[in-house]
Amino acid sequence: MTTTRRADAQRNIAAILDAAAECLSRNPAASTSEIAKAAGVGRVTLYGHFPSRAELIDAAFVQAIATGEETLGQVDLTGDPRAALSRLIESSWQLVDRYRSLLLAAQEALPPGRVRELHADPMARVERLLERGRASGDFRTDLPTSWLVSVMHNVMHGAAGELQAGRITSGQAAPYITATLLAAYTPPA
Amino acid sequence: MTTTRRADAQRNIAAILDAAAECLSRNPAASTSEIAKAAGVGRVTLYGHFPSRAELIDAAFVQAIATGEETLGQVDLTGDPRAALSRLIESSWQLVDRYRSLLLAAQEALPPGRVRELHADPMARVERLLERGRASGDFRTDLPTSWLVSVMHNVMHGAAGELQAGRITSGQAAPYITATLLAAYTPPA
DNA sequence: GGTAACTCGTACACTGGTGTTCGACAAGAG
DNA sequence: CTCTTGTCGAACACCAGTGTACGAGTTACC
Numbered sequence: 525m526t527t528t529r530r531a532d533a534q535r536n537i538a539a540i541l542d543a544a545a546e547c548l549s550r551n552p553a554a555s556t557s558e559i560a561k562a563a564g565v566g567r568v569t570l571y572g573h574f575p576s577r578a579e580l581i582d583a584a585f586v587q588a589i590a591t592g593e594e595t596l597g598q599v600d601l602t603g604d605p606r607a608a609l610s611r612l613i614e615s616s617w618q619l620v621d622r623y624r625s626l627l628l629a630a631q632e633a634l635p636p637g638r639v640r641e642l643h644a645d646p647m648a649r650v651e652r653l654l655e656r657g658r659a660s661g662d663f664r665t666d667l668p669t670s671w672l673v674s675v676m677h678n679v680m681h682g683a684a685g686e687l688q689a690g691r692i693t694s695g696q697a698a699p700y701i702t703a704t705l706l707a708a709y710t711p712p713a
Numbered sequence: 714m715t716t717t718r719r720a721d722a723q724r725n726i727a728a729i730l731d732a733a734a735e736c737l738s739r740n741p742a743a744s745t746s747e748i749a750k751a752a753g754v755g756r757v758t759l760y761g762h763f764p765s766r767a768e769l770i771d772a773a774f775v776q777a778i779a780t781g782e783e784t785l786g787q788v789d790l791t792g793d794p795r796a797a798l799s800r801l802i803e804s805s806w807q808l809v810d811r812y813r814s815l816l817l818a819a820q821e822a823l824p825p826g827r828v829r830e831l832h833a834d835p836m837a838r839v840e841r842l843l844e845r846g847r848a849s850g851d852f853r854t855d856l857p858t859s860w861l862v863s864v865m866h867n868v869m870h871g872a873a874g875e876l877q878a879g880r881i882t883s884g885q886a887a888p889y890i891t892a893t894l895l896a897a898y899t900p901p902a
Numbered sequence: 903g904g905t906a907a908c909t910c911g912t913a914c915a916c917t918g919g920t921g922t923t924c925g926a927c928a929a930g931a932g
Numbered sequence: 933c934t935c936t937t938g939t940c941g942a943a944c945a946c947c948a949g950t951g952t953a954c955g956a957g958t959t960a961c962c
Contacts, residue, residue, distance in 0.1 A: 720929095721929065746919085756921095
């Protein structure tokens with residue numbers, strides 16, 4: 525269907541998508557002009573490929589999720605659930621930190637629920653691991669899994685904020701998050 | 714200094730401040746027209762009292778913090794640190810939930826750091842309690858206090874989001890937050 | 903080398919907000 | 933009762949962003 529696109533057009537689309545991810549990651553309110561300029565392309569060309577700013581952000585976000593999934597898919601989630609969670613956090617953290625403000629941009633430009641819809645895959649991965657740990661008695665079962673997922677999400681984004689504000693270093697983030705979440709998920713005595 | 718203000722002017726200022734808090738709590742991007750209308754006042758009158766949208770938000774935020782501090786000041790923080798923390802969470806949660814999107818508005822309208830500056834008092838209260846619990850061995854000391862505060866902040870705001878999205882009920886929020894934070898703050902084995 | 907696909911810059915219409923100005927009018931203070 | 937202070941609506945200038953239209957020029961493809 526889209527194979528009929530000319531080669532330079534495909535290159536431009538890719539450049540625009542990359543520029544969008546980069547610009548929006550620096551400033552969630554980046555304008556289409558900024559993005560076009562960063563992609564080395566005219567603003568009109570951008571609108572030739574993406575009908576609106578919102579659809580551009582959607583596409584950039586979809587791409588970010590897809591590349592993230594590629595990384596996350598290589599994490600070994602077998603064995604001790606607590607160790608597996610540590611590994612998953614380590615990888616997820618990199619992604620959350622990188623795409624933090626792209627997420628912000630998506631949240632205010634896309635219809636409500638759309639962001640969550642696109643997060644379905646990564647969320648399911650976390651849920652599966654948590655469920656397994658709950659079944660084995662490693663993680664608490666007195667709180668719903670969805671809540672535990674949300675806690676993980678918020679702690680990570682909070683860490684990204686602390687890092688950006690210079691109150692923690694990039695080396696501290698992952699250990700702090702891991703220590704916090706492992707404790708939070710431990711079954712109460 | 715401002716005692717020279719006429720009575721109706723003072724009433725209008727209060728009405729505008731209240732309307733600002735209410736409108737911005739529904740929609741962080743509320744316009745000055747909306748706020749003026751909600752206050753039953755002309756837009757010009759609003760600008761007569763507040764030189765800019767940003768200063769209005771600042772004033773509304775300051776007021777919110779002040780009334781919040783009044784509530785928080787009545788919480789008993791003595792005795793068992795874990796029980797004290799539970800009480801503090803219960804009260805703080807109400808405030809976070811109510812002023813959630815006013816905070817968002819402030820974050821994007823005020824210069825960076827200003828929000829944190831205004832948060833100094835409530836943050837100091839949490840810090841004191843955490844420090845006391847760390848000294849008594851009730852809370853972990855392998856992570857910086859500032860990080861623990863940030864975790865509390867983020868978990869609460871995350872809960873507000875879950876509540877707004879209808880994924881938890883208002884009755885569940887406080888217990889979930891308490892159970893999560895008490896576990897997260899427990900010293901590791 | 904011809905053709906269709908693509909790109910470019912400029913210019914334009916539109917939207918929605920901010921902050922100001924004006925002049926007439928109302929209300930509180932003394 | 934008077935004078936100052938405050939209020940009102942309407943209008944205006946301004947800005948920044950979005951999305952569209954045009955026409956000339958370029959580039960890949962076969």
